[in-house]
Amino acid sequence: xxxxxxxxxxxVLQDDELRRLAxxxxxxxxxxxxxxxxxxxxxxxxxxxxxxxxxxGRDSWWRRAFAPPGLAWLGAAAGxxxxxxxxxxxxxQPTGGLTRVVVSSSMDGTTGVALQQPILVSFNQQMDHTSTxxxxxxxxxxxxxxxxxxxxxxxxxxxxxxxxxxxxxxTIGPGARTAAGQQLATPATITFVTQPxxxxxxxxSPVPTPTTGPALGxxxxxxxxxxxxxxxxxxxxxxxxxxxxxxxxxxxxxAKGGAVTVIAPDGVTSPAVSPAGDxxxxxRGGKIEVLTFAAGxxxxxxxAATPTVLGWAKDKLVWATAGGIYTQGDQAAVQLAQLPSTxxxxxxxxxxxxxxxxxxxxxxxxxxDLGSGKSAALGQAGAGFLGWxxxxxxLMYSSxxxxxxxxPLGNATATLPSGEPSWSAQxxxxxxxxxxxxxxxxxxxxxxxxxxxxxxxxxxxxxGSTFAFFRGGQLWVAIAPPMPAQPSLLDQAATVVSSFMQAxxxxxxxxxxxxxxxxxxxxxxxxxxxLTISGDPSFSxxxxxxxxxxxxxxxxxxxxxxLVLTHGKIDVSDFEETLTLVRxxxxxxxxxxxxSAGTHRDLGKGAEVVGVLVTPDTIQVTFDSDLDPxxxxxxxxxxxxxxxxxxxxxTYSNKTVTIGGLALKPGAQYRIVVLTTVRDVLGHNxxxxxxxxxxxxxxxxxxxxxxxxxxxTASPSPSPSPAPGATPAG
Amino acid sequence: xxxxxxxxxxxxxxxxxxxPRQFGALYDxxxxxIYRFVYSRVREQTAAEDVTSEVFMKALKAMPxxxxxxxxxxxxxxQIAVNAIADRYRTQxxxxxxxxxxxxxxxxxxxxDLAAHRDEIRRxxxxxxxxxxxxxxxxxxxxQEDMKIEDIAVAMGKSAGAVKLxxxxxxxxxxxxxxxxxxxx
Numbered sequence: 001x002x003x004x005x006x007x008x009x010x011x012v013l014q015d016d017e018l019r020r021l022a023x024x025x026x027x028x029x030x031x032x033x034x035x036x037x038x039x040x041x042x043x044x045x046x047x048x049x050x051x052x053x054x055x056x057g058r059d060s061w062w063r064r065a066f067a068p069p070g071l072a073w074l075g076a077a078a079g080x081x082x083x084x085x086x087x088x089x090x091x092x093q094p095t096g097g098l099t100r101v102v103v104s105s106s107m108d109g110t111t112g113v114a115l116q117q118p119i120l121v122s123f124n125q126q127m128d129h130t131s132t133x134x135x136x137x138x139x140x141x142x143x144x145x146x147x148x149x150x151x152x153x154x155x156x157x158x159x160x161x162x163x164x165x166x167x168x169x170x171t172i173g174p175g176a177r178t179a180a181g182q183q184l185a186t187p188a189t190i191t192f193v194t195q196p197x198x199x200x201x202x203x204x205s206p207v208p209t210p211t212t213g214p215a216l217g218x219x220x221x222x223x224x225x226x227x228x229x230x231x232x233x234x235x236x237x238x239x240x241x242x243x244x245x246x247x248x249x250x251x252x253x254x255a256k257g258g259a260v261t262v263i264a265p266d267g268v269t270s271p272a273v274s275p276a277g278d279x280x281x282x283x284r285g286g287k288i289e290v291l292t293f294a295a296g297x298x299x300x301x302x303x304a305a306t307p308t309v310l311g312w313a314k315d316k317l318v319w320a321t322a323g324g325i326y327t328q329g330d331q332a333a334v335q336l337a338q339l340p341s342t343x344x345x346x347x348x349x350x351x352x353x354x355x356x357x358x359x360x361x362x363x364x365x366x367x368x369d370l371g372s373g374k375s376a377a378l379g380q381a382g383a384g385f386l387g388w389x390x391x392x393x394x395l396m397y398s399s400x401x402x403x404x405x406x407x408p409l410g411n412a413t414a415t416l417p418s419g420e421p422s423w424s425a426q427x428x429x430x431x432x433x434x435x436x437x438x439x440x441x442x443x444x445x446x447x448x449x450x451x452x453x454x455x456x457x458x459x460x461x462x463x464g465s466t467f468a469f470f471r472g473g474q475l476w477v478a479i480a481p482p483m484p485a486q487p488s489l490l491d492q493a494a495t496v497v498s499s500f501m502q503a504x505x506x507x508x509x510x511x512x513x514x515x516x517x518x519x520x521x522x523x524x525x526x527x528x529x530x531l532t533i534s535g536d537p538s539f540s541x542x543x544x545x546x547x548x549x550x551x552x553x554x555x556x557x558x559x560x561x562x563l564v565l566t567h568g569k570i571d572v573s574d575f576e577e578t579l580t581l582v583r584x585x586x587x588x589x590x591x592x593x594x595x596s597a598g599t600h601r602d603l604g605k606g607a608e609v610v611g612v613l614v615t616p617d618t619i620q621v622t623f624d625s626d627l628d629p630x631x632x633x634x635x636x637x638x639x640x641x642x643x644x645x646x647x648x649x650x651t652y653s654n655k656t657v658t659i660g661g662l663a664l665k666p667g668a669q670y671r672i673v674v675l676t677t678v679r680d681v682l683g684h685n686x687x688x689x690x691x692x693x694x695x696x697x698x699x700x701x702x703x704x705x706x707x708x709x710x711x712x713t714a715s716p717s718p719s720p721s722p723a724p725g726a727t728p729a730g
Numbered sequence: 731x732x733x734x735x736x737x738x739x740x741x742x743x744x745x746x747x748x749x750p751r752q753f754g755a756l757y758d759x760x761x762x763x764i765y766r767f768v769y770s771r772v773r774e775q776t777a778a779e780d781v782t783s784e785v786f787m788k789a790l791k792a793m794p795x796x797x798x799x800x801x802x803x804x805x806x807x808x809q810i811a812v813n814a815i816a817d818r819y820r821t822q823x824x825x826x827x828x829x830x831x832x833x834x835x836x837x838x839x840x841x842x843d844l845a846a847h848r849d850e851i852r853r854x855x856x857x858x859x860x861x862x863x864x865x866x867x868x869x870x871x872x873x874q875e876d877m878k879i880e881d882i883a884v885a886m887g888k889s890a891g892a893v894k895l896x897x898x899x900x901x902x903x904x905x906x907x908x909x910x911x912x913x914x915x
Contacts, residue, residue, distance in 0.1 A: 008879050012894045018901045021908070024854045025873035025901075027847075032762070033769035039779050040765075044757055046783070047790050051750035054791070150751070 313354020
């Protein structure tokens with residue numbers, strides 16, 4: 001290595017070995033240590049505040065930010081409407097200096113302003129702080145502190161936060177003076193709208209884990225000797241895989257790998273493990289063989305007609321022949337149903353509960369109800385059967401480039417992307433193909449790609465995490481990640497309400513109507529409500545005042561939405577619509593089933609309620625203004641359906657009154673009443689009594705998105721583990 | 731330490747002396763190197779942040795009294811940093827091992843020599859940690875921060891001759907320690 005010559009060291013290190021050491025020391029590249037950008041920018045801010053204090057000879061920005069509050073003057077609503085431009089020019093008295101002061105704010109005209117931030121007002125020249133602060137007027141009434149950074153004034157609500165869902169109007173009144181002492185002639189107003197309050201409970205964040213290849217823990221289990229003849233069967237404890245290889249041999253192998261044990265050497269079709277997991281039946285040589293795991297013995301059934309497909313109805317064997325469907329009787333086979341005698345009929349599959357049979361009749365895919373003996377057609381001609389849900393309540397068939405999920409009567413409930421599907425007990429559907437593996441919920445939501453590669457005929461194990469599949473003439477197993485958590489019922493309903501309101505905001509009545517069921521359509525036609533709202537003041541924004549889950553069978557949610565009407569830039573009035581959303585049994589979608597509207601209320605006349613959070617034991621009422629705490633007790637009351645006031649304790653903090661100690665009954669009617677005795681910090685009373693009807697919330701928000709008819713819990717009952725492969729049958 | 735835009739820096743310094751609110755530009759310019767130096771000495775992020783804050787806050791407050799001696803502004807910041815670190819660790823030594831700080835991705839040697847070379851660099855820098863504090867600081871400023879001896883002298887509040895002596899003694903001590911540690915191959 002060459003000596004990087006540093007002339008400075010010539011007379012310091014004269015010895016070659018010392019120079020070599022110096023070279024080594026210099027050779028280490030300077031690694032950059034971890035820097036927290038927040039620290040870097042925070043320190044800069046601190047330094048700038050300190051610098052400002054030094055130059056102005058005042059306390060630091062931060063010290064002043066925590067100083068005792070000053071009170072902003074609440075302007076009369078009429079006075080606030082004067083100026084309405086993004087950047088406002090205030091003309092100075094023509095006595096010299098700069099001729100114009102430019103007042104601006106990046107927040108002016110914006111919506112969705114974060115609640116935890118100061119209101120920033122910038123001036124194009126140095127202002128006299130005292131007079132400028134005194135000239136600040138804020139509606140709604142808000143207690144604030146002031147601080148300056150250079151020529152920018154930060155107005156910070158004393159309690160830390162802005163009110164949610166609120167239009168703020170911040171006016172710099174005519175009393176403001178420049179540092180040169182010149183008074184301003186014209187006020188300037190900045191308006192902005194704040195964002196909704198944070199969600200009361202965090203929505204579980206989806207954990208998509210798209211991976212490529214081996215991240216699924218894929219393992220090669222056994223050779224198939226060609227293309228497998230049937231989907232694999234899993235033991236009930238998910239430890240063993242039964243499969244028919246290309247030569248028709250029925251084999252079993254542990255899901256962990258190891259030796260393959262032959263159960264039957266050839267000619268096997270239609271293997272099926274019993275629901276209890278204690279037996280394995282299959283067709284071989286025109287007969288049915290039943291292997292009982294515990295005993296290790298194989299029994300043989302020889303039906304009169306050749307069986308083609310078999311399955312299980314609980315602990316009873318069922319099978320199809322060319323003419324009908326049979327089961328075991330005490331003495332002999334009993335016919336359960338006949339198959340059509342015309343056309344080319346071939347039975348495809350028994351449902352896992354043994355209640356239905358899928359069969360092909362010419363080009364039509366049919367499902368036969370073994371209870372009633374009636375058949376229903378599925379989809380269009382050419383539909384191909386793809387599989388059952390584990391409970392047998394739904395099945396999947398191919399239709400063009402997609403998969404249709406349907407009940408056994410042929411009522412389609414969802415459409416899925418194409419692929420080779422397998423439906424797990426946890427309601428995740430794997431979709432295999434030549435090129436990728438994906439996962440989707442039975443309602444078509446949550447589709448995500450799990451891996452790239454070949455995954456043919458994936459088959460879930462009962463545990464819902466392991467699955468088997470075929471690739472390159474081999475049997476493989478792998479583990480699929482769990483589906484991301486379902487959005488809660490309230491989240492789903494909020495999405496519907498948002499889409500509905502957005503469509504109305506854009507005047508798209510047809511789009512909005514798509515979120516209504518028959519009851520909802522009636523409310524917005526003959527019920528006196530209007531989907532589109534026109535005129536002046538104009539419908540400019542909406543927000544959700546409160547939301548509750550009010551029913552579980554079917555899923556029901558109740559939303560109160562505020563529709564705000566604006567004249568020019570200023571919100572002048574609002575009214576409420578109460579929407580009840582119910583899950584539609586046919587489509588599984590949440591639709592608006594009932595709607596009603598309240599009366600118009602003028603804004604800017606005292607404190608307004610902007611958010612209500614209801615839980616069984618607590619109601620939080622958030623106002624847009626800072627309240628006079630002395631007026632809260634007795635000013636905000638909860639009444640039951642009979643008008644009786646509930647006993648409750650209330651606390652006040654950060655514009656929010658929390659009424660605790662309640663025991664709201666699910667489904668019962670209540671009413672929040674805000675009396676006109678409630679005052680804001682400037683002494684303005686609430687202009688008119690405010691009433692809000694509530695329903696006692698359902699305590700448990702199960703938040704499932706399951707298909708109707710599916711049981712609430714779908715885990716299979718655990719079965720005794722079969723001993724795989726003890727006895728090869730002869 | 732050489733700076734191709736000394737005039738520009740002089741101007742920034744003059745501005746900041748007159749109006750402390752102009753100090754931000756100097757902070758932006760020197761934060762990274764000062765933080766890196768401090769981190770290399772205290773080897774812990776929270777401590778490095780504390781010391782770095784102290785350095786720049788002291789510098790800002792002392793800005794009106796800063797005298798341009800013809801040396802880079804950074805030398806002055808290093809001086810504040812050296813003192814701040816000394817204050818903080820007057821009685822204790824940095825706790826973290828040194829190994830992971832110096833990036834050993836050196837350029838130059840043939841691949842087959844690289845591993846051995848890296849190992850040697852690591853060992854030599856580990857030995858630096860055992861040097862007396864003044865020698866250690868001089869070597870770090872010279873070899874890690876690539877500073878000129880005159881600037882190190884400013885940073886350490888010593889004469890250039892004293893810094894040269896510290897470097898000479900430091901490197902000589904390294905040779906002696908390395909000989910003792912050298913594995914038999």
